[in-house]
Amino acid sequence: MFEEFQQLDLFPITIYTVIGNLVVSFLCGIVISLVYRFVYKGPSYSVTFVNSLVILSMITSVVILVIGNNLARAFGLVGAMSIIRFRTAVRDVQDIVFIFFALSIGMATGVGLYSVAITGTLLISLAIILLSLSNFGSVRKREFMLQLTYYSSPENDQLIDQIIRRHCKKVKLVNLKNVGSENVIEAFYHISLKQEKKNTLLLTDLSTSAKVLNVNLYFDEDDVNPPTY
Numbered sequence: 001m002f003e004e005f006q007q008l009d010l011f012p013i014t015i016y017t018v019i020g021n022l023v024v025s026f027l028c029g030i031v032i033s034l035v036y037r038f039v040y041k042g043p044s045y046s047v048t049f050v051n052s053l054v055i056l057s058m059i060t061s062v063v064i065l066v067i068g069n070n071l072a073r074a075f076g077l078v079g080a081m082s083i084i085r086f087r088t089a090v091r092d093v094q095d096i097v098f099i100f101f102a103l104s105i106g107m108a109t110g111v112g113l114y115s116v117a118i119t120g121t122l123l124i125s126l127a128i129i130l131l132s133l134s135n136f137g138s139v140r141k142r143e144f145m146l147q148l149t150y151y152s153s154p155e156n157d158q159l160i161d162q163i164i165r166r167h168c169k170k171v172k173l174v175n176l177k178n179v180g181s182e183n184v185i186e187a188f189y190h191i192s193l194k195q196e197k198k199n200t201l202l203l204t205d206l207s208t209s210a211k212v213l214n215v216n217l218y219f220d221e222d223d224v225n226p227p228t229y
Helices: 002-006 015-039 047-067 071-082 093-110 114-133 154-167 196-209
Strands: 144-151 168-179 181-193 212-218
Touching: 015 047, 015 093, 015 114, 047 093, 093 114, 144 154, 154 168, 154 181, 154 196, 196 212
Parallel strands: none
Antiparallel strands: 144 181, 144 212, 168 181
């Protein structure tokens, strides 16, 4: 009975079927690669990877045609693929998404589901473009680290507090300590600016209006050379 199951011809393959699957997978792969080119924002763009998305979709379609409903071919393909080692490191999570995108479209065309492949390609591509254009998932307001060294006095402390709150939407004192002299204070704040593009105004006001020895603004955790005023 198992041998009879292996001989069932659920997916009759003709030359027209092969050509049709390859043409549809090629066109869908072109759309996928164009979308990748449009939304890619990384530092190292790879032409080879973009071309590979098209070829990957076509190869997957051929693989599905070869396997058909034959279990022996399926296990044979798994064994053949297991001896191949892929050592190329994937640079970005988005690259993995597009690889699975091309694979799934190739599988759909391989079994002759052209409507699923074309509709899936268009709708998923539209979703990717909309997410990219809307900057979905990005942090709208970043928190900054403000390092401030100043002379402590009731008047100067009040003036510094007024300047910080005038420019910042959110202020949180993280650390406060004496430096060298009893009147010299070093303070660290977590702040959220009202206008991030005008962050230099906060630094300028602190350095010119108050008795400040040193002021640093860390734009993020990886900023090793923050601006000093």
